[in-house]
Amino acid sequence: MEKLNLSESLKKLEGITEWFNDQQEVDVEKGLEKVKEGVQLVKASRERLKEVENEFEDVKKELEGDKEE
C-alpha cells in the first residue's frame, strides 16, 4: 500500500473515466473489468490519502558520506 504511486493511480482512473466517456459501443464485459480496476484503484488511493506521518531528515552537510570512496 505504501508503494502506491498516487499520481499514476489517478492517471489510470482518469483514463478509465475517459474510456467510459468515449464508449460509443457498450461492452459490458470490458466495462466490468474497468470498473473492477477502478474500484481497486480508488480504494488503494483512498488508503494512500489517509494521514501518513512525514519523515524529516535533517542533513548536516558536512557530515555527508565521503563521496570519494
Add this chain to the structure above:
Amino acid sequence: MNQLVLKKLKIWRDEKATQESCELFRVFQNKTIEDISTLLPKNKDELLAIKGIREKKFQKYGNDVLTIINECLGTEPEKSINLEKDKTYTVSDYLNTINLKLSEVGTCKIKGEVSSVNFKNHLYFSLKDKDDGSVLSCFMWANDYDVCGVEIKEGMELTIHGFPEIYKLSGRFTFRTKAIELVGEGALKKAYDELKKKLESEGLFEEARKKSIPDYPQRIGLITSRDGAVINDFMSNIGRFGYHITFVDSRVEGIMAVKDLISAVQYFKDKSVDVLVIIRGGGSLESLQAFNNEALIREIIKLPMPVLCGIGHDKDVPLLSYVADKSVSTPSIVAKEINKSWERAVDKLDYYETTIVSKYEGILRDSKYKLEIATTQMKEFYENIFRRFEQYQQAIENFITNISQTIRHEKYKIQKLGELLVTSFNRNLSRAKDKLDNFEKELYQNNPERQLKLGYSIVTLNGRVVKSASQIKKGDVLISKLGEGKVQSEAQEIFNN
C-alpha cells in the same frame, strides 16, 4: 579536543574548499576534523586510522594536516604563539607562526570605502577608513568574489568579512576577505535594480522557462534556517501525506548567508527531490541581500528540479523569487501549495468513483434496454407469424363456416322445396280429388244406366252399342238392355229414317 588545531583545520578546510570550488565536507567532514583535533595523529599511519581518511585523502591533504598539527602542538597556547628568542626561523616558519598568532584574532566584519581595485586571477583591493584615511589591504579568492554578488568599484562603501594574515608569497599583511556586502539602502537598491534588469533581459523571469511543480510531490528538499519561526510555520502547515522532507540548514541573513545557501542548493543538485523549497520570513532589502545574489540565482537556474520559493519581503521582491519556478509570499502558503494536489486528489477520487460507477450503471441500463428491445422485436416477429397463422386459420374457419352456412341454406332450401312440393302435391291431389268428384258427379249424371231408368234402352249387336239403324240387318238378333232386365229381339224390318 585541541581547540587550536580544530580552529586551524577549519580555516584551512575553508581555503581548500574555496580553491577547489567544492563543498566543505568534500575536503573533510566535521566529524573527521573533530577526530583529528582529538586524536592529534603524528604520522601517516595514525592519520589513516581516523575514519574518513584513506590513502587518496592522505595523498591530497595528509601533509597539510600533519603540518597544522605539528605547528599547533609545537607551540602550545602560552608559549606557542610567542616566538622563541634564541631560535632562528626560516622565513616560512616565521610567517607560519605569525599567521598562527594572527588566527587568534578570528574572523570579523570591517566597514570601509574601496580605494583601489585590482583583479589579477584573484581580487586585490584596499579599503580606506572614511574618517582618518587609514588603509587595509585585502585579498579575495576569485571563487569567493564570484559568489559575493558585488562588483566592487573604487569609492564603494563595503562591509567585508574575513580574517588577517600575511600572504607568504608577497610578505604583505592582508585581510583575507571571505565575503563582501554593500552598505546602505541606496547602493543595495542600485545593485538590485541592475541585476534585476540583467536577469530579466536574459529571459530568466519568463514563465515559459519555468518548471511546473509536479502533482503529489513526495520528496521535498527544504532550505531555510534551523532557527526562527519560519521552519515551524512550514512544518505545521505541511499536511500529513507521507512527505519525505530533506532539510538542509542554512543561514538566510547576513554576510555569510550566500555561501550557505549556495552550498545547500548544490547539495540538492544531484538529489532526487520532487520540489526544492526555499523559505525565509519577511525582511528589508538589506536583510534579504542573499536572495538577490547573482551566484545563488545562477545555481538555482541550473537545478533539475522545480524550486518553490516563499520569501517574505517589504517592497522589493527578492530576485530569487522572480527566478524560482513558483513563488508565494509566505512559508505557510508554500506548504499549502505543496498540499494542494494531494487535497485535490480526494475530490478527484470522489469524481472518478462516481463517474465510473454511474457510467457503468448506464452501460448496464443500456444493455438491459437493448435486450428488452431485442426481446420485444423477437416476440413481435413470432407474434406476427402466429398472427398470420391465426389469420389463415380464421380464413379457413370462415370458409368452413361459409360452406356450412351455404350447406345449411341449401338444406333449408331443399327442405323448403320439399315442403313446398308436399304442399303443392297435396293441393294438386285435393284438386284432382275435386276434379274426380266432379267427374264422378258428371259421370253419375251421364251414366247411361241412369238413362235406362228414365225409360231409355241400350241396343247392342254382338256386344256393341247400336247407334244407327244402318248397323242392323234384317234377321239380326238384338239385345236391348232396359232399366230392369234385357230383351232379345229379331230385326224384322229395317227403316233407315
